[in-house]
Amino acid sequence: MDLYATLLRPLFFSLDAEEAHDLVMNALAMGSEFPSLIRMVAGERLPLQPSTVAGITFPNRIGLAAGMDKNGIALPAWEALGFGFIEIGTITALPQSGNPKPRLFRIPEQQALINRLGFNNEGVEAVATRLEGLSLSGRWPGIPVGLNIGKSRATPLEKAPEDYLLSYKRLHQHGDYCVINVSSPNTPGLRDLQSTEALKRIITTLRDWEGTARRPLFVKVAPDLSPEDLIAIVQLAEKEKIAGLIATNTTLDHSSVPATSDQKGGLSGNPLRLRSLRALKIIRKETRLPVISCGGVSDASSAMERVAAGADLLQIYTSFIYQGPAILRKLLR
Numbered sequence: 001m002d003l004y005a006t007l008l009r010p011l012f013f014s015l016d017a018e019e020a021h022d023l024v025m026n027a028l029a030m031g032s033e034f035p036s037l038i039r040m041v042a043g044e045r046l047p048l049q050p051s052t053v054a055g056i057t058f059p060n061r062i063g064l065a066a067g068m069d070k071n072g073i074a075l076p077a078w079e080a081l082g083f084g085f086i087e088i089g090t091i092t093a094l095p096q097s098g099n100p101k102p103r104l105f106r107i108p109e110q111q112a113l114i115n116r117l118g119f120n121n122e123g124v125e126a127v128a129t130r131l132e133g134l135s136l137s138g139r140w141p142g143i144p145v146g147l148n149i150g151k152s153r154a155t156p157l158e159k160a161p162e163d164y165l166l167s168y169k170r171l172h173q174h175g176d177y178c179v180i181n182v183s184s185p186n187t188p189g190l191r192d193l194q195s196t197e198a199l200k201r202i203i204t205t206l207r208d209w210e211g212t213a214r215r216p217l218f219v220k221v222a223p224d225l226s227p228e229d230l231i232a233i234v235q236l237a238e239k240e241k242i243a244g245l246i247a248t249n250t251t252l253d254h255s256s257v258p259a260t261s262d263q264k265g266g267l268s269g270n271p272l273r274l275r276s277l278r279a280l281k282i283i284r285k286e287t288r289l290p291v292i293s294c295g296g297v298s299d300a301s302s303a304m305e306r307v308a309a310g311a312d313l314l315q316i317y318t319s320f321i322y323q324g325p326a327i328l329r330k331l332l333r
Contacts, residue, residue, distance in 0.1 A: 004324025
């Protein structure tokens with residue numbers, strides 16, 4: 001019996017979407033103290049399907065996308081559920097509360113979400129301190145951990161490189177890879193940082209500080225970029241020796257959303273499937289750099305189409321909310 005579908009999801013979906021999210025995260029944070037209990041609830045242990053990408057070994061190809069565990073409070077729980085890797089964040093240099101509530105909305109008939117959360121997180125100092133404590137406790141997960149960083153809302157765009165650097169410096173010793181998020185639609189002006197000039201300034205600022213002790217660095221792109229702009233980012237990534245790309249973030253194209261369900265914000269889930277696949281195909285045509293595909297991966301066929309189009313790894317978020325841990329078994333089988 002799928003405990004999530006029959007019991008937990010009806011309970012969670014009876015609540016406001018963000019209230020349910022907070023409830024789940026708090027439960028997983030507590031469950032991280034007892035990962036064996038979470039494995040029992042999650043069901044059969046998933047088979048190992050190891051893959052090496054950007055010099056990192058992943059026990060399986062399915063990861064948790066950024067946005068779910070913004071503050072890194074439940075890392076052992078995600079491993080216990082069966083994920084092959086975890087990406088926490090988005091983390092900003094300054095703590096911030098995000099946009100006014102309500103700001104997270106379900107569209108059940110499309111298995112979709114709209115969010116305008118706005119990088120709500122505790123800030124890099126609090127998150128880094130938590131990660132240090134987890135490592136010292138000996139409970140650091142045995143799967144790769146990615147750290148997704150974004151610009152603080154209060155920081156002007158022209159100061160973005162320095163803002164990203166503050167987060168990068170503080171997190172550099174933690175995790176297995178880092179992600180530059182310049183593609184969320186919910187921080188004013190952030191997507192302007194996807195221009196090659198602005199993005200190059202961020203990358204070179206991080207690399208100049210880092211020197212030769214380089215961590216794998218990914219860039220997360222929007223699904224709404226023109227092919228020309230996407231190709232320009234690919235060319236920059238190759239020139240700057242970036243580890244890879246994450247395609248994609250949420251979309252501002254709400255043409256598939258019924259007017260009665262529409263809200264301002266980034267759309268994720270099934271309606272994003274074709275846009276995310278399109279971005280993956282454009283990227284793969286231009287480069288052999290690793291690509292983590294994210295957006296609309298919700299069943300075996302959507303996973304297989306990404307792998308066939310050249311994705312090295314996959315990430316899920318919305319489909320996990322709708323399907324629970326069972327989605328991992330569907331994708332890995």
